[in-house]
Amino acid sequence: MNPALNSGLNSAVNAGMAPVATPWFFYVLAGLAVISGLLVITRRNAVHSALALIVTLLAVTGLYLMLYAPFVAAVQIFVYAGGIMLLFLFVIMLVNIERSSKDRQFNRMWPVGLAAACALLALFVSAFVKGKALFPDRMISLPESSNTQQIAGMLYGEAGKMGEYTFAFEIASLLLLVAILGAVIMTKKKI
Amino acid sequence: MNDSTRDDSNGALSNLDLETPEKPYLDSNELIINMGPQHPATHGVLRVILKLDGEKVLDTECVIGYLHRGVEKIAENRTYTMFNPYVDRMDYVAAVSNGLGYCEAVEKLMNVEAPARANYIRVILTELNRIASHQLWLGTHALDIGAMTPLFYTFRDREEILKIFERYCGARLTTHAFRIGGCQYETYAGFEKDVENFLTFVAPKIDEYEELLTTNRIWIERTKNVGVISAADAIALGVTGPVLRASGVKWDLRKAQPYAAYSEFDFDIPTGTNGDTYDRYLVRMAEMRQSLRIIEQAVNGIPEGPIMAKVPKIIKPPVGEIYHSIEAPKGELGYFIVSDGSTQPYRLRVRPPSFVNLQALDTMVRGLLVADVVAVIGTIDIVLGEVDR
């Protein structure tokens, strides 16, 4: 970890860093993420939604790479795009979508929901506008090359010591186990 | 699945319960698919309507008749001699056997005996054809299960048999080799030599097929305990041929009701124990070897003499009816002929082994997977030309 706080706004062009992460990439990826996010919630056909969601996930993966978080990016591709989305596609194929895509798409409470979401958006906007000054306007350059090792150190511990998040990590694995059991029992026809 | 319950099969033909019944717990995976008539693994134009739960077969129904040519009806409008070539078009991979059965049935009706030499020639050609038929079965069956290579090996070796047929009677597939009362052609010079060469050629080749498959783990896993049919079920369904013998019933018409010259040869009837696909495979492989034994004995002991019995120019069997059956490569091939004393059969009915054996498909595949349906269709060894006639 590099605790030096001297890197300024333009730390992406730091020494030793590849200057690949240009603003141009950011805008493309961000635009892709938001537009396909919009498609996710507007498409009639659930498979189209799922495909749009995959695009969103991949765009967000690109953003992670721009933030020098390669391990998180890899996990995102592996777990989200490869695993979870496959699960979604499977389920969409199992349930009868032909009928549901002809149905009414939005529930009766949609104006309320939309209003609530807009209120949330307003909250975000006001928070950003008011709080922008509070954010330290900086991007500290993290060493990309040792990112994975450091995350491993925090999760598993290093040099014989327990890591900061080792316990939480084990709990997470327990959570996954419970989820697996739950999903299997849920989908079995006869228990 | 979006249209899983939509019935896209022909409802009138099907007596399956195609509607999902009203029940509190919905099986969302029930799926009805049509396998065939255009499908790589149904050996022609068989159509099997499968009712699946996921990939598990709940129910099947065979729809046949896509290759129906009305062979039996044609017989009523042809003289006995004219009808002879038609039988070759039923089981076209074992045309010689078909011809033998028909000729012997008519001979029996007319009380004519084919001469000894003719009978020996008949046995040699029929057994050669049995090997050819089994080879073709092995190739396509292996291809169905996913092994591509045996197909080409068996076709290479079957070619040698077809060459012998071609030299003997000029045709390779629909041979029309026999005539009522004996054989049309005397053996050509070098016939015995050709057959003996073939025997030495093909024996190691059969070992080669076995090397590829018999001990192959995947082959065993795909065929062992797949499509099991018990002896009792097989008999009840009228199954004959290798399928019956693989269930452990020692029933072979060549021994049970010897015809042609079969009583003079020494051969075994290979049987299986489990009645599964693997046993049927082993039985057929053993049968090929037994056929080689028969051919060897026949070629060595072929008598001199006439090849045609005294048969009138115009065949007019006496009034009566006859049922005669032979052991075709696929099972019992029977001809039932009713004669009204004219030159044409009053009624002719064929008992085709493929047709009867196909009945067992449903018993065999229930509860298995789609991939097994393919394997079982292959192992029953059907020829659609014979099923539909």
Next chain:
Amino acid sequence: MPDFIMSYLGIKDAVTPGAAGSQFWALVYVFIIFAGVSVAVMAMNWLERKALAHFQIRLGPMRVGPHGLLQPIADAIKLMLKEDIIPAEADQFVFWVAPLIGLLAAFTVYTVIPFGPSQAVSDMNIGILFMLGVSSLGVLGIVVAGWASNSHYPLIGALRSSAQMVSYEVAMGLAVVSAILMTSLNATGTGTLSMIGIVQAQQQQGVWFIFKFFPLGLIALGIFAIAMIAETNRAPFDMAEAESELTAGYHTEYSGLRWSLFMLAEYAAMIAVSSIAVALWLGGWMRPFPNLLNAPAWDFIFSLFPALTFFGLAAIAIIGVVRMPAHSFFKIQRIGLAAFAAVLGFIALLLLVIAVAGRSADGSVAARFREGIDYVYWFVFKVAVFMYLFIWYRATWPRYRFDQLMKIGWKVMLPISLVVLIATAIVGVLVS
């Protein structure tokens, strides 16, 4: 950019375009690899048909070009000109986009494949994770294709293949982890996920990971090799496109160019997974016996292999020319094959000249060039062995049934790979 050119001419230290941060050269590399993979797929297509034919006592393609050498090109033209049918009931957009997903996934993987220490688009810090993750995206294309066709057989094929790929990914991942564990057996105790780093770890430890902790490395490679057949839907695990059962599986309704994109993706994925196996266990770009036979003379001898290979290929082509029947019918074919032999011979000569000129490992331009060729040659050679195995399996074995395949995946491969992983960890701790 000039720096980068210099780095390849041996004046500066060579790095991958990714590390040098040159978008331009990265793009050039991407194009080179794209073209190379496409050509490799075409060659593989021809080779598979020829080799399979010879396994099966046939001749294979013989008409288009001498010994059917131009057959892949003819096929490509045919497929491009064919009518592109989209079934009326299909979901047009998804049907259209599905092959592209598979193709993109298959080709994106190539960005991190290390053809040499600097012969890669980028040396990603998480290279192997990236590769596995992206190659697992290919299954999305298959599932979506099966669904969009709106037909029973493609749907069953798609469900089969996705279930299969997801299950085998587990065993594959565990086998890969055991190889990654081996990279951490050095002084600092830190391993690496970078593809180049993994090969370099093998170089430093002086052993290919297939032989490390014998037989653990071998078993891990075995598991990976089996899982990768299942991953790429090849015989005997070609359940997804099982011809005799599902007619053609998920691409039953596809035709023309779109169908060929599926094939391209499948073959590209085959090459990609073989590359993973080579990089992780078979020493990547290293020549055989780099530590036992390490005298400069051996270096020179092994550097002759590329030239010798091409000489051998040229000789085979010349034998073909000689054996061609003397009939005017074959005149053009004979000329074509002779020209092909001449091209191969010329390449061989060129390689020979480079090998001789760059024999001293003094860092000169010629030596750098020679090294680069050696790296790429040995990598491609090892991948080619795997590709041949793919063909061999297909010619020899029947197809597994779907439930048997899943049984093997979960009940055999997964426990074995877990045991191997744990054993590798224990042995690694004991050794270090």
Next chain:
Amino acid sequence: MVPITTFHYLVVAAALFVLGVIGVLTRRNVVIVLMSIELILNAVNLNLVAFSRMWGNLHGQVFSIFVTVDAAAEAAVGLGILIAFFRNKETINVDEIDLLKW
């Protein structure tokens, strides 16, 4: 061009979050509702990683991994419930899932 700061990422994340919330609150199809939840979780992840970059430590990234684990568990169980429900009621619309007993 304006250099990209943490703020930019926060805006993207907020947009994705709001989209997810709209999806959850207005759509009827349960599958799409679940997908919208994934969208929300992703927005959170993006925030976490961006903050991790801002503060120069990796706690945010570790947290985002936990969130991913959570998302996987949620998707598995959620879709399991959905399938079980679909088997019984033959519907996947949220506003028809309004009976505690049938």
